[in-house]
Amino acid sequence: xxxxxxxxxxxxxxxxxxxxxxxxxxxxxxxxxxxxxxxxxxxxxxxxxxxxxxxxxxxxxxxxxxxxxxxxxxxxxxxxxxxxxx
Numbered sequence: 155x156x157x158x159x160x161x162x163x164x165x166x167x168x169x170x171x172x173x174x175x176x177x178x179x180x181x182x183x184x185x186x187x188x189x190x191x192x193x194x195x196x197x198x199x200x201x202x203x204x205x206x207x208x209x210x211x212x213x214x215x216x217x218x219x220x221x222x223x224x225x226x227x228x229x230x231x232x233x234x235x236x237x238x239x240x
Contacts (some may be wrong), residue, residue: 199213 194212197212201208
C-alpha cells in the first residue's frame with residue numbers, strides 16, 4: 155500500500171533530518187558569539203557589598219538605559235453594586 159498510514163517519503167538524504175537542526179544550531183551559536191564580540195563594552199563592571207545588598211559598579215549600562223514601566227492604574231470600582239448570581 156503506497157501513501158498509507160506510516161508511509162514516509164524517501165526523497166531526501168537520510169542524514170538531512172539530523173544535519174538541518176545541527177546546522178541551524180551552529181549558525182545561531184556563531185551569531186551569538188559575533189554579537190557578544192561586537193558589544194563593545196571595555197568595562198564589564200563588578201559588584202560591591204553595600205549595606206542592604208550589593209551594588210554594580212562600572213559596566214556598560216547607565217540608569218538611563220533601563221526602562222521602568224509606569225505603575226498600573228488602580229482598577230475602577232463599579233458604580234452600582236452587582237446583584238448576586240442565582
